[in-house]
Amino acid sequence: MGQLAVRQSVSRPRTIRISFGESGDRARSPMSLLQIEPASSPAPRQPLVHLDALWLQVAGTVCNLRCTHCFVSCGPANHSHTLMSRDEVRAHVEDALALGVRELYFTGGEPFLHPEMSAIMDDCLPLLPCTVLTNGTLFTPGRLAALARASEGSRHSLELRVSLDGWKAEDHDRLRGEGTFERTLAGLVAADRAGLVPIVAVTHAIDEDTDALVGRYQELLRGVGIARPRLKLVPLFRLGREAMRARSYEEPETLIGLSDEALDPERLQCGHSRAVTTRGVYVCPLLVEEPRAHMGARLTDALGSFPLFHGACFTCHRTGMTCANH
Incomplete structure (x- = not known):
């Protein structure tokens, strides 16, 4: 072509x-x-208002779990995106700093499979607030102690965001694998006791009663000794394995035909962030498996507007969802 x-x-x-x-x-x-x-009709275009957040897919698509709802289909054998080197991370962070970035997010795959994750944190935490997205099953006392020391010694915050997809073991394990609920819950408790106060990421259906959902998770977390539960609600995106498990996006679930003027440029996360992998720069962390979302090799290639053609854009627009912590 x-x-x-x-x-x-x-x-x-x-x-x-x-x-x-x-x-x-x-x-x-x-x-x-x-x-x-x-x-x-054409898709509306979203400008990059300001680069507030940089997402680094440090673990590529490699994960110790194979969750049935994973929007990028990560797993032990998925090397679609490979592990980023420490030098690659440094180069992208330097580019982002020059553009005024305000925070960094590290994702995958499972970031704690990366053999240099501690060194990457040592490089980045002195520069900016950092969040690591994890399934919480690979925490060890030594790793948590090192993270706690790094957090205490930095003027920037270090957040751990741990995915928990059910307040009952059978619900979580159905999506993430047998026994993962207990392992993740134990990881959350250990991180909290280490002083890291993790954020718990919860996926939900768009039409679900989120007030009731929050109440159930708070009850669960307080019951295991986490005094200040912190929750991040994330709607299900019909991408990757989730599209296979349930369904893919359907024709009405689109922003195509919406005018540029009808968009609030501050509302969508693609107006404030970019994602990088070993393949280059993507408009957002949700679409790293979408070739049309690839914007170039460096952040300076990805400063233009982006056409909101994907069904995932519809979900973000409808819910006001952002992958960021706030």
Whole structure:
């Protein structure tokens, strides 16, 4: 495909419909029918208002778990995005500092699989507030003690954001694997006792009663000794394995046809952040497996506006969701 055709595919998005046959076929073949239709109108464009947050996919798509709702389909054997080197992290952070970035997020995959994660924290925490997104199953006393020392010795905050997808073991384990609820809960308690006061990330359906959800999680966490539960609610995105587990985005779930003027440029996280992997820069951490979301090799290549063509953009716009802590 030539350069002109590539540009056209971004500026004139297309609706992709995925249909499955019988339920038995679904497990054998993820796509039994693929239809691509031209979009009736262009997608609105979101400007980068300011680079507030840089997301670094330090662990690539490598994870010790294989969660059935993972939006980038991470797992032990997924090397779609590889581990970032310490030098790669430094280079992207230096570029981000020059652009006025205010905080860093480290994700994957599972960041604590990275053999240089402690050294990366030593490099970055003196510069900016840092958050590590983790499943909480790889915490050891030594690792938590080192993180606590780093946090205490820095003027910047160090946050651990731990995913917990059910206040009952059967709900969490159904998504993340047998026995993971107890391991994650133990990791949360250990991190809290180390003085790190983790943030608990909870996925939920868009139409779910979040007040009731928060109450159940607070009761669970207080019951295991976490006095100040901190929760981050994250809507389910129909990407990766979640699209296979439930369904992919459907035609009405789109921002295509919405005018630029109808957007609040401050509302969406892609107006305030970018994500980097070993493949380069993406518009956001949700779309690192979407080729059309790749914006270049360096942050300076990714300062322009972006067409909100994806169903995930619809979810962000509808919920006001941001991947950031606040």
